[in-house]
Amino acid sequence: MANLCFGIDIGGTSVKLGLFTITGELLDNWEIPTRKEDKGSFILQDVAASLEKKIIEKALNKEDIIGIGIGVPGPVKEDGTVLQCVNLGWGIINVAKEMKTLTGFDTRVGNDANVAALGEMWQGGGKxxxxxxxxxxxxxxxxxxxxxxxxxxxxxxxxxxxxxxxxxxxxxxxxxxxxxxxxxxxxxxxxxxxxxxxxxxxxxxxxxxxxxxxxxxxxxxxxxxxxxxxxxxxxxxxxxxxxxxxxxxxxxxxxxxxxxxxxxxxxxxxxxxxxxxxxxxxxxxxxxxxxxxxxxxxxxxxxxxxxxxxxxx
Amino acid sequence: MANLCFGIDIGGTSVKLGLFTITGELLDNWEIPTRKEDKGSFILQDVAASLEKKIIEKALNKEDIIGIGIGVPGPVKEDGTVLQCVNLGWGIINVAKEMKTLTGFDTRVGNDANVAALGEMWQGGGKxxxxxxxxxxxxxxxxxxxxxxxxxxxxxxxxxxxxxxxxxxxxxxxxxxxxxxxxxxxxxxxxxxxxxxxxxxxxxxxxxxxxxxxxxxxxxxxxxxxxxxxxxxxxxxxxxxxxxxxxxxxxxxxxxxxxxxxxxxxxxxxxxxxxxxxxxxxxxxxxxxxxxxxxxxxxxxxxxxxxxxxxxx
Missing domain, CATH: 3.30.420.40 (ATPase, nucleotide binding domain)
Incomplete structure (x- = not known):
């Protein structure tokens, strides 16, 4: 039964990653640096590689993973298109689509401030x-x-x-x-x-x-x-x-x-x-x-x- | 096929009623006075009687009618409970439930200002x-x-x-x-x-x-x-x-x-x-x-x- 998911927060300096159960338990969390070279074109590849490594390290079954959520520092459209992230060097890019291609997992993307609000509602001060x-x-x-x-x-x-x-x-x-x-x-x-x-x-x-x-x-x-x-x-x-x-x-x-x-x-x-x-x-x-x-x-x-x-x- | 509905706007002086197609065509509209005596206890009965009269007058098939929407001048909870309508004399009353009992039609209730906004979105300046x-x-x-x-x-x-x-x-x-x-x-x-x-x-x-x-x-x-x-x-x-x-x-x-x-x-x-x-x-x-x-x-x-x-x- 799919009962795990990844939560990812892409910032200007580092990317935070977490492995969660569907009931909101944080099983593991780690960080990787945000590579902003070449208009930030390595960022999603680095995230995908880091997830793959974690899956192997933890011997996770991919079928147990529901998907990936990503917060980014900029405005995001409903379909996962980011219009601009000055801090990452990104122009217009469909982050949901790219991550799905890179990892095979369903991906949803939100603005970082909005996503933080959702996090506090789920397991934080707004529970x-x-x-x-x-x-x-x-x-x-x-x-x-x-x-x-x-x-x-x-x-x-x-x-x-x-x-x-x-x-x-x-x-x-x-x-x-x-x-x-x-x-x-x-x-x-x-x-x-x-x-x-x-x-x-x-x-x-x-x-x-x-x-x-x-x-x-x-x-x-x-x-x-x-x-x-x-x-x-x-x-x-x-x-x-x-x-x-x-x-x-x-x-x-x-x-x-x-x-x-x-x-x-x-x-x-x-x-x-x-x-x-x-x-x-x-x-x-x-x-x-x-x-x-x-x-x-x-x-x-x-x-x-x-x-x-x-x-x- | 159910393709009609009633839209009702209860005001302090009069109740406005409309018969609509599901595509937003207003087929008929009329008004009745708002009877505020006895803490407004006659208002919903008057509305139900007026709808029944209209159904007979127009020889409508009740199965063609999806239901009734009602706007009221006060705060309304999701389930159709009105907490207070000073202008109508009402205290706490579940308008949706009462209208369903009186008419047999499914009923949804909203605050009048909110409902007007929805109307303008549907067929008005906000189309x-x-x-x-x-x-x-x-x-x-x-x-x-x-x-x-x-x-x-x-x-x-x-x-x-x-x-x-x-x-x-x-x-x-x-x-x-x-x-x-x-x-x-x-x-x-x-x-x-x-x-x-x-x-x-x-x-x-x-x-x-x-x-x-x-x-x-x-x-x-x-x-x-x-x-x-x-x-x-x-x-x-x-x-x-x-x-x-x-x-x-x-x-x-x-x-x-x-x-x-x-x-x-x-x-x-x-x-x-x-x-x-x-x-x-x-x-x-x-x-x-x-x-x-x-x-x-x-x-x-x-x-x-x-x-x-x-x-x-």
Whole structure:
């Protein structure tokens, strides 16, 4: 009986691979480097070779393997066509078709942020929910929308671009997307640091953050937990921008829960509490009382979600 | 062969009923009053009696009728349970089950704003699209989200509550929902009039609107079309608030198109153009170039969408 599958998360530096049971147990996981030479043309071959090696190493029966799920850093169409992955050097390429040709296994492909959301729903912080929003606070701010247990892709693969919801109309600096005032400019790891620097410059108030060597999101939350007034102001502002953005999201799809992940989410419940406070202030009655959960799978969310993707086919 | 269905739209004053072919042709439509006495307990009986009368009048074969779709003014759960319809006097009631008992026909039930969106997708301004957002600008601002040809209901039936996206953080007056600065406060028919009055009061500028007996959304658009500077400012502000709110919506679900309906949409392309302009200024590249369409079914959108609902079962 086919009861295994592979979940794969292709990143700009490394490819993460996992062998899963259909009930969500991770039996093995490993990484290979992402070879970006020659427009990334070796990447899928390397993945196929690594899977073949693992099958031999573990003496797996190919008939037990349902297929392969893959997450990629770019927009993906329903049929597995990737339109562009700048980080991998890829142009237009049907990843599902290529992997099927290379391995013989059925393959499904999704955008990495969406796939991570699916992973957290399956075995992570969103377990037990069918309608959820994941927000990843890392170098950028990513998002994934899951409705009825399925990823919402959007007509151009741009659903869940929560990081580019405008939350400030006074911001003069440009976002990476060229707009001004995107959530990502305030709630990414770098955004939090930049905003805290602004607060420190504007104020004469004493703050332990003035003595920190390298200001980081972690340092800011640590200081806030110690009661540092400026750090607390910064955390409050972060919560306000996130709460406002998620209030907009809720008015569109009315999810059961929000799952907060990415490096910044290591701040823990102080983060979810402050987001929830501002969310509640900005939604109508019918949208109040949502759950705010921390992601639990960390960097493995992508392989979990990719595996789930092929199980859902 | 079953090739007919009924689409029904229950409103606070009247119930609209339509007899449709499965290909979307409206064969007959009529209305009955909404009897709200005794907590609305007669409404479904009246509907059932009216359908029975129509079946006899038209000598329809009951086996040709696939079922009944119903739109109601309140949140509806997947199984057809209505949680509350203040306008009808209803508390918790399973409308699908009751209609099935009363008529013998399979019945599906949806929220009226969502059902109108489905109707516009099927035979109206959104024909040809599978992923669309409908915004209804009337007494209030309603919304409906359609993805993959299906209504997105949300975990509490509150998906598509676009009118309660916060678009202004300076507003001191309360919205009907008790929040401050909701889209509805600026983009409903009454909101547009209120905002225009504010502009007129703040300015000494001459305006034909100062001589209008009863200021209305229509009068404001008419004046704007004549080049009245204050009316143009008001239309611009309306477009900005709508464009911003729809930019948030797009970042969540990336639809193909927006359909604008309700009484205010009689303003025509001047309205869609000004919304589109501000939308484009507030979205990232991947979300640009969406279609902005006018609704075409008017008050019949509800019966069309209800009919589609039962065809989709």
């Amino acid at each position: 037990g929910y069918n309608d959820l929003i994941m927000v990843t606070l890392g170098t950028g701010v990513g998002g994934g929308v899951i409705l009825g247990g399925k990823i919402v892709t959007g007509s151009n693969g741009a659903a869940g671009e929560i990081g580019h919801i405008t939350v400030s109309y006074d911001e003069t600096e440009s976002c990476n997307c060229t707009k001004h005032g995107c959530l990502e400019q305030f709630a990414s790891a770098t955004g939090i640091v930049k905003e805290t620097r602004r607060l420190l410059e504007k104020s004469d108030e004493a703050s332990s953050l003035r003595n920190v060597g390298v200001l980081s999101a972690k340092a800011i939350f640590d200081a806030a937990k110690e009661g540092d007034s400026l750090a607390l102001q910064s955390v409050e502002q972060l919560g306000r921008y996130l709460g406002i953005a998620l209030s907009h999201v809720a008015a569109v799809v009315d999810p059961e829960a929000f799952v907060i992940g990415g490096g910044v989410s290591k701040a823990g419940e102080m983060l979810t509490e402050v987001i929830k406070k501002h969310y509640e202030q900005n939604v109508m009655l019918a949208l109040k009382g949502k759950e705010f959960k921390l992601a639990t799978l960390g960097n493995d969310a992508g392989i979990y979600g990719s595996a789930k993707l092929i199980l859902e086919k | 040809g699209y599978n992923d669309l957002i409908m915004v209804t600008l009337g007494t209030g601002v309603g919304g409906g989200v359609i993805l993959g040809g299906k209504i997105v209901t949300g975990s509490n039936g509150a998906a598509g509550e676009i009118g309660h996206i916060t678009v202004s953080y300076d507003e001191t007056e309360s919205c009907n929902c008790t929040k401050h600065g909701c889209l509805e406060q600026f983009a409903s028919a009454t909101g547009i009039v209120k905002e225009t009055r504010r502009l007129l009061e703040k300015s000494d500028e001459a305006s034909s609107l100062r001589n209008v007996g009863v200021l209305s959304a229509k009068a404001i658009f008419d004046a704007a079309k004549e080049g009245d500077s204050l009316a143009l400012q008001s239309v611009e502000q309306l477009g900005r608030y709508l464009g911003i709110a729809l930019s948030h919506v797009a970042a969540v679900v990336d639809p193909e198109a927006f359909v604008i309906g309700g009484g205010v949409s009689k303003a025509g392309e001047m309205l869609t153009e000004v919304i589109k302009k501000h939308y484009e200024q507030n979205v990232m590249l991947a979300l640009k170039g969406k279609e902005f369409k006018l609704a075409t079914l008017g008050n019949d959108a509800g019966i069309y969408g209800s009919a589609k609902l039962i065809l989709e079962k």
